Amino acid sequence: MSANRTVPSLDSAFQSNCQRIFDAVQSVITGKPEAVTSALTVLLAQGHLLLEDVPGVGKTMLAKSLARSVNGSVHRIQFTPDLLPSDVTGVSVYSPQTHEFTFHPGPVFANIVIADEINRANAKTQSALLECMEEQQVTVDSITHRLEQPFMVVATQNPVESEGTFALPEAQRDRFMARLSLGYPQRDAEITILTGRHEFDPLEALQAVVQLADLRHMIEQVKAVTVTERLGAYVVDLGRATREHPQIALGASPRALIQWVRAAKAHAAIHGRDHVLPEDVRSVAEMVLNHRLILTRRAVADGLGASAVIQELVASTPVN
Known part of the structure; x- marks a missing residue:
C-alpha cells in the first residue's frame, strides 16, 4: 500500500493520511490488505462500495472500521423486509401547532452510510437509495434536500441464494463503483482472530485518524x-x-x-x-x-x- 514516490500535485500529507487510514482499518480487518486498499480507493474516488459474501466474514466490520477511521458522521441502516423508503430517506411530519410540514431527515443524511444486508429489503426500499447515490440528494414531497459531503454508501449483502434475500436490480448495482468479496481469512489470520479477541475488540479501540477536512482535500487531489x-x-x-x-x-x-x-x-x-x-x-x-x-x-x-x-x-x- 505504501507509495513508491511522492509527486508535486500530491503533497506528503496525502500519502501519510492514506497510510494512516489503511493501517487503522487493517488493525481491525486481519489479513485482507487488498480489500482494505480497494475500499480506500473507492472512498477517495467518491464512489459507493458493495461488500458481498457469506455471513460472518467481516463485511460489516470492514464498513464500520472504514467509517470510524474518518472523523465524519456515520449512520448504519439495518435493511429488513419491513423497512420502508421513508425509514431511509426521512419523512415530512405535519405539526398541528404550526400547520406546516417539517422534514425529519433519515439516516441517509451522513458522510458514510452503512447499508447492512441491503438485499434483505424489497426492491421498493432499495430504490430509496437511487437518487441519494447518483445525485447526492433526497427529494421528499417535491422538496430537494442536499446530502452531507463527502457522501459514501458502504452496503453489505449476502449471496442471492441465501435465505430471505432479494436480488439488487441492475440500476442499483450500477450505482456502486465497486464490489468486493472478502472471502474466508487465511489460517494464520483466523488463529489471530480467535486467540486475540476474547477480551479485546479492535473496532472499539479504533479512533479517527484523519479529519473530515483532510479527507475532502484528499478527494480534491484525486480529482486533479x-x-x-x-x-x-x-x-x-x-x-x-x-x-x-x-x-x-x-x-x-x-x-x-x-x-x-x-x-x-x-x-x-x-x-x-x-x-x-x-x-x-x-x-x-x-x-x-x-x-x-x-x-x-x-x-x-x-x-x-x-x-x-x-x-x-x-x-x-x-x-x-
Whole structure:
C-alpha cells in the first residue's frame, strides 16, 4: 500500500493520511490488505462500495472500521423486509401547532452510510437509495434536500441464494463503483482472530485518524490526477469490448466507465502518481466490472464467471 514516490500535485500529507487510514482499518480487518486498499480507493474516488459474501466474514466490520477511521458522521441502516423508503430517506411530519410540514431527515443524511444486508429489503426500499447515490440528494414531497459531503454508501449483502434475500436490480448495482468479496481469512489470520479477541475488540479501540477536512482535500487531489485522451480511449475500448463480447448479455454502461476512470485516478494517487497509467485501469477493472456484467445463459451454463471474462478482455484489448 505504501507509495513508491511522492509527486508535486500530491503533497506528503496525502500519502501519510492514506497510510494512516489503511493501517487503522487493517488493525481491525486481519489479513485482507487488498480489500482494505480497494475500499480506500473507492472512498477517495467518491464512489459507493458493495461488500458481498457469506455471513460472518467481516463485511460489516470492514464498513464500520472504514467509517470510524474518518472523523465524519456515520449512520448504519439495518435493511429488513419491513423497512420502508421513508425509514431511509426521512419523512415530512405535519405539526398541528404550526400547520406546516417539517422534514425529519433519515439516516441517509451522513458522510458514510452503512447499508447492512441491503438485499434483505424489497426492491421498493432499495430504490430509496437511487437518487441519494447518483445525485447526492433526497427529494421528499417535491422538496430537494442536499446530502452531507463527502457522501459514501458502504452496503453489505449476502449471496442471492441465501435465505430471505432479494436480488439488487441492475440500476442499483450500477450505482456502486465497486464490489468486493472478502472471502474466508487465511489460517494464520483466523488463529489471530480467535486467540486475540476474547477480551479485546479492535473496532472499539479504533479512533479517527484523519479529519473530515483532510479527507475532502484528499478527494480534491484525486480529482486533479491526469487522465490523458489516450487512456480515456483505452477505457472506452474496454467498455465497448464488454458490450460486444459474445458471452456477455449486458456490458458496461457509460456510468460504469466514468466510475472506472475515477477509481483508476484514486489507485494512481494512492501509489504516488499524479497521472493514470494503463496498469491503474487494469488494477481496478475487476472490482468495477464484476457486479455489472451479466453473462449469457449459455456462458453461465458452461460455468464461466465474470472474472474470467474480464481478465480475457483486459488481456486482449491493446492501448492504442
